[in-house]
Amino acid sequence: MNTTGERLEPVTCCAPLAAPALSEQEAKATAELFRALGDPARVRLVNLLATAGEPVCMCELIEPLGLAQPTVSHHAKKLVEAGLVEREQRGKWAYLSLQREAVEKLAAVADLKEVCC
Amino acid sequence: MNTTGERLEPVTCCAPLAAPALSEQEAKATAELFRALGDPARVRLVNLLATAGEPVCMCELIEPLGLAQPTVSHHAKKLVEAGLVEREQRGKWAYLSLQREAVEKLAAVADLKEVCC
DNA sequence: TCGACGTATCTACGTTCTTCGATATATTGA
DNA sequence: TCAATATATCGAAGAACGTAGATACGTCGA
Numbered sequence: 001m002n003t004t005g006e007r008l009e010p011v012t013c014c015a016p017l018a019a020p021a022l023s024e025q026e027a028k029a030t031a032e033l034f035r036a037l038g039d040p041a042r043v044r045l046v047n048l049l050a051t052a053g054e055p056v057c058m059c060e061l062i063e064p065l066g067l068a069q070p071t072v073s074h075h076a077k078k079l080v081e082a083g084l085v086e087r088e089q090r091g092k093w094a095y096l097s098l099q100r101e102a103v104e105k106l107a108a109v110a111d112l113k114e115v116c117c
Numbered sequence: 118m119n120t121t122g123e124r125l126e127p128v129t130c131c132a133p134l135a136a137p138a139l140s141e142q143e144a145k146a147t148a149e150l151f152r153a154l155g156d157p158a159r160v161r162l163v164n165l166l167a168t169a170g171e172p173v174c175m176c177e178l179i180e181p182l183g184l185a186q187p188t189v190s191h192h193a194k195k196l197v198e199a200g201l202v203e204r205e206q207r208g209k210w211a212y213l214s215l216q217r218e219a220v221e222k223l224a225a226v227a228d229l230k231e232v233c234c
Numbered sequence: 235t236c237g238a239c240g241t242a243t244c245t246a247c248g249t250t251c252t253t254c255g256a257t258a259t260a261t262t263g264a
Numbered sequence: 265t266c267a268a269t270a271t272a273t274c275g276a277a278g279a280a281c282g283t284a285g286a287t288a289c290g291t292c293g294a
Contacts, residue, residue, distance in 0.1 A: 035155030050135040110224035
């Protein structure tokens with residue numbers, strides 16, 4: 001999809017829903033951010049990270065999510081790409097943690113009282 | 118999709134992302150809510166309603182969105198079903214307005230500091 | 235009554251998404 | 265060095281999605 005090589009940073013590029021003049025670009029970034037949480041598996045993954053409060057090994061997510069390992073890897077990648085989750089390699093293990101600032105920015109985007117991001 | 122007749126109310130059924138024990142049902146409801154805003158056209162539609170501050174005739178949304186009339190109708194329906202937008206019939210015109218409480222609830226769901234919906 | 239207009243639905247098409255088995259790569263421990 | 269383990273990627277199948285043309289329905293004004 002992105003052939004130019006420039007990476008979109010949805011979390012930093014999107015504007016509040018009530019922004020006076022939402023550009024096409026901003027709308028796309030905002031939609032991508034919301035879409036990242038538009039799947040039950042990813043909502044549960046984020047929930048697991050939020051309640052854990054500390055980085056969680058990816059291997060410990062497979063069972064609670066009830067999905068195959070490639071599927072969990074796929075969803076984790078989506079969340080990392082959206083900026084909502086951070087991935088940290090520790091030897092052969094991959095640890096995921098919540099990007100709390102990104103999630104808070106998401107809440108700010110949905111906040112109609114917010115004027116600016 | 119829903120053959121039993123029971124209507125899901127995503128806005129009232131979903132729980133915060135940081136909820137201690139997110140059920141499968143709640144995760145699905147939360148995902149549906151986020152997914153409703155997971156398309157640029159719907160983000161712009163919500164933005165138009167948010168900045169208008171008053172009900173907007175659907176016929177006035179076609180041009181700014183740059184989409185065909187059936188497509189706008191389709192997106193509007195999705196937003197109404199998600200509870201984010203209210204639809205009001207006035208003669209042959211359909212007026213859309215933002216369900217501000219629902220959008221605020223969405224922001225609360227994304228708020229990690231919130232304990233309960 | 236009739237034509238114009240606004241809207242929803244039907245249908246179809248191409249794209250994207252979710253899922254998982256198979257497989258490749260890398261790291262650890264023996 | 266070798267087997268076991270964790271993870272990512274590839275490839276494929278089925279479902280869901282976005283879009284718009286055609287069409288049907290209802291309302292308004294003449």
